[in-house]
Structures are given as C-alpha cells and as structure tokens.
Amino acid sequence: MKADRDWQEILNQCKNNVKTSIQPYIATIREPQPNLGIGAGGDAMKPMDLAAETAIVDTLKRYDVSFTLISEESGVRKFGTETEGCFVTVDPIDGSTNFMHGLPFYCCSIAVSNKRTLNDVYAGLVTDLAHDITYTAFEDKGAYRDGKKIQTSKNGSLEEAVIGLDLNTYKVKELIPKITPLIAKTKHIRHFGANALELSFVANGLTDAFVDIRGKLRTTDVAAGFLILKEAGGIVTTPENQVFNVELDPKKTMSFIASGNMEIHKKIINLVKAC
Ligand code: IPD
Ligand code: CA
Secondary structure, eight states: OOOOSOHHHHHHHHHHHHHHHHHHHHHTTTSOOOOOOBOTTSSBOOHHHHHHHHHHHHHHHHTTOOEEEEETTTEEEEESSOOTTOEEEEEEEEOHHHHHTTOSOOEEEEEEESSSBGGGEEEEEEEETTTTEEEEEETTSOEEETTEEEOOOOOOOGGGOEEEEOOOOSOHHHHHHHHHHHHHHOSEEEOOSOHHHHHHHHHTTSSSEEEEEEEEEEHHHHHHHHHHHHHTTOEEEOTTSOOOOOBOOTTOEEEEEEESSHHHHHHHHHHHHTO
C-alpha cells in the first residue's frame, strides 16, 4: 500500500533527529573517528553514520512503522510485522568524507517505496545537514525546497551550463576518454562530494545536470534524489539513454546521467556516447 502514513511528517521528524544525533561528532570533527567495521555499501562505517542511521530507525519505530530498511551502513533489516509493503532506503550520511574533513557539504537521504525497486520510490527527502536546507518530493506532487516548490533549469546550452561530474575513481584511465568531450564543451564542471545533494541541486535548477558514469554509485545514494529530480521536471537515464529501474540494495551500483531538461540531456548523452 502506498502513502498510508503522513510521510511528510515522519520524514521531517527523521531529519530533525538525524540533525541532533550528529551534533556530538560535529563538535569533535578534528578528532579521529574510529572505524566501526565495513558498512553494507562497502565503505568504512563511522560513529556518525551509525548515529544518523539509528536516529532514522528509532523515529520510524516511534511512528510504529513496519518496514524493511535498506541502508548503506547496516544493510537490509526488517522492523515490525508487515515489512514487505514498505521499504525505507537510506544513506544516513552521504558525503562522509566531507563531514570528516569539516567540509560543509554532506546530507542525509531517505526514500520510501512500496516495492524494492528504484522507480517505486514515492516519497523522498534529502537534507543538507551543514546548511539546514531540505529537499522533499512525493510522487506526482512535485518537489520542494524547505516547503517551496522547485523546478529544474531550462538551460539547454552546454556553453552556459554548470554540470556536476563525479570523477572520483581509481579507474580513471577508463573514465577520462569517455568524459573528455563533455568537459571540453561545458562551461563549468563541479563536484562537491555528496551525490544525493548534487541531484537535489539539479532539481533546484542550481546546476543543469549531474553525470556519474563510474558504475560505482549505490542505489542508497540516489533513491531519494532521483524522485526529487523527476518531480522537479528532470530526467534520469543510463549513459546509453535507456530508462532504468533497479533493485534497491546497498550493494547495487549504477551509472547515470541526470539532467534538468531534455535539450541538455540529449547533448550530454551524445558527447558521452561518442567514445
Ligand atoms: C559518496 C559521495 C561521493 C561519491 C561517492 C559516494 P558516501 O557517498 O556521494 O560524492 O563520489 O562515490 O560513495 O560514501 O559519502 O555516502
Ligand atoms: Ca554514506
């Protein structure tokens, strides 16, 4: 069953509790953070990642939600009695490296779906934890930044564009030839280091597109961001311009191109395809 709850209120409460849960770690940001093992997504798990995840789970429990958690940290876990109709996909802290370096660009991403698939996400929240700005979307109801409706950029010109591009990979020799034509034609390239938030920037028209063709971004990072972008009028496809739907799983990774409008999307696809 979809939206049998007031997800706006529940997600908002999750966000507030995540914010509170990470305060002690912000206060001690320069102190080394112990590793708590390897998270389900394959990265080292830090105390603030776990604190944020616990805050989300505890909030959902308080609202008496039965759900399957799909988390980058503790993996897939079931809470309550009827866990098959409600999947909550989270990256408790996206941009963990920024967080630990004191770089003010990290967020929390929470997505709700009635099936375990990306395209079935019907509620999403991405909150910029350093600036206290929240992006939300509900299926067919639009996308919002702090409650105000947002729309993607209408700019179709690469010469005018600001495009987010994730080049963060050791397989740089394979990636660079594929991405060079796009870099050569684009006026401004950026990468801030928290891809859920970068998708929200495209949704908000702050950037014109976001490209991640490394094949290593997890569904937990994008589940909420994709809905927010689509509800704001944006487009997401594979680099081959195929619409895709994948299983929500912390280990499932993908490549994609996310754009504010079709005109710029086609231009990006053609340049990436050319290689
Ligand atoms: C990371 C960020 C980063 C991207 C990495 C992701 P995390 O998420 O989104 O921008 O380059 O691939 O893993 O690990 O901080 O949650
Ligand atoms: Ca994370």
